[in-house]
Amino acid sequence: MEFHDVRYEAAEGVARITINRPERYNAFRRETLDELIQSFSQAEADPQVGVVVLTGAGEKAFCSGGDISWEDDSDSAGAVQMNRRTTTLSMIMRGCGKPVIARVRGYAVGGGNELQLLCDLTVASEDAKFGQAGPKMGSVPIWWGTQLLPRLVGEKRAREIVMLCEQYTAAQALEMGWINKVVPAEELDTAVDTWCQRLLSLSPQALRVAKLSLNFESDQLWPSVLHGHQMISFIHDTDEFHEGTKAFLEKRPPNFGRFRR
Template sequence: MSTSYKDVLYEVRDGVVRITINRPEVYNAFRLQTLEELIDAFQQAGEEKSANVIVFAGAGDKAFCTGGDQKEHLSEDGLYGPRGTVGMPIEEFQTALRDVRKVTIAKVQGFAIGGGNVFATLCDLTIASEKATFGQVGPKVGSVDPGWGTAYLSRIVGEKKAREIWFLCRRYKAQEAFDMGLVNKVVPHEQLDAEVDQWCKEINEMSPTALTIAKRSFNADSENIRGIGFLGIQTVKHYYQTEESREGVRAFNEKRKPDFKKYAG
C-alpha cells in the first residue's frame, strides 16, 4: 500500500513522521479501511531513517479519535468487516502502534474517546490541548477493550482510577488526564503544534538506537498484557454476536439510552 491513503494522511517533515486519521466528519472514528491504512503507515514510519519520532493525530479541531465507527459496526451481521478477530484488525494495529521502533507522540486537540483513548494511552507520550477530553464509552455501547485499554491503562493511572474510567464512562478534561498520569503535558490550544514540534526537536537530537533500546525495555515490562488482550478479544468476539452488545450499538445510532437489563442472564 502506498502513502496515498483515503482515511489517513502521511507526511515526513523536519525529521518527523506525521500520521493523521483524516475522518473529521465522524470525529475521526475508525473503520476497517482506517485501521488497514494505519497499520501500513506505522510500518512504513518504522523504516523512516530520517526520523526519531512519529506524531499521531486526528484531522480537524474537534477530535483525535472517538473509537470505532458505530455505523460501520452495524454491518456484516453486527461486526465491522472481514478482518481480525472481531471483524477488523484492532489487535494488529495496536501491535503496530506499540512495537514501532520510533518514539510515538499522541497529539490530542479534542476528543480522545473509546478506542481513541486506547490509542493515546498506547503512544509513548501524549501532549494535549487544554480543550482535549479523554474517556471510555465501551460499556455504554456494548463494547470493551480487554487488554491494552484496561490492564495497561491501570499501569498508567492506577487500578482504582482505571476501574472508574471503565465502570462509569465519564469524560475527563485535559488537566484531569494530566493529574492522573494519562497525559505528559497540557498546553493552551493555540500552542499545541509548537509544543509538539519542540518535543520532536529534542527527541530528534537523541541516538535513535538508544531510544529504541529504551522503548523495547519499557515495553518488555508489560509484554504479558499482549497475551491478556489476545485472550480477551476472543471473548469480545462472542460478546459482539449477542443481542446485549447489539443493543448498545443500536441505541447509540438511534440516539437513545440502551436497555441492557432485558438481556441480563
C-alpha cells in the same frame, strides 16, 4: 497504497500520521486501520524518520474509537476482522523503536483513548476529553485499555474510568498520570514540535532500547489483549451489544436492564 482515511507526511525527521475522518469524529473503520498500519510501517522503515506524531484531523476529535455505523463490523466475523487489524497496529506501534507522540485535540474516547495509550507520549490541548465507553455500548476496552490504564492511573481509578464510562478533562487526565502534557489549543503544535526536536537531538539507538525496555513488563500483557479479542468477538453477536450500538445511533439511552440475570 492510496490513502483515503489517513494522511501521511514525513519531513525533517518527523512522520505525521493524521486520521482524516473529521466528519465521523475520526472514528476508525477497517480501511482506516489498514492505512494506519501502512503509515506506521512506512515510518518505521524510513531511516530519515526519528519521531512519529499521531493525530486527528480538525478540532473536535483525536479519535472517537471504532465507527459503529460501519455495519460490516457489527457481528462476530466483522469483529474478528477488526481485531486482527487492531492487533497488528498495536504490535507495530509498540514494536517500532521510534518514539510515538499522540497530539490530542478534542475527544480521545473509546478506542481513541486506547490508541493514544499505545503512543509513548501524549500532548493534549486544554479542550481535550478522555474516557472509555465500552460498557455504555455493550462492549469492553480490551485493546490495551484494561491492560495499560491500571499501570498509569492506578487500579481503582482505572475501574472507575472503564466501568462508569465518564469523560475527563485534559487537566484531570494529566493529574492522574494518564497523559504527559496539557497546553492551550493555540500552543499545541508548538509543544509537540518542541518535543519532536528534543527527541531528534537524542541518540536514536538509546531511544530504541529505552522504549523496548520500558515496554518489557507490559508486553507480558499481550495474552490479555489476545484473549480479550476472542471474547469480544462473541459479544458482537449478542442482542445486548446490538442494543447498545442501536441506542447510540438512535441517540437514546440503552435498555440493558432486560439482559440482567
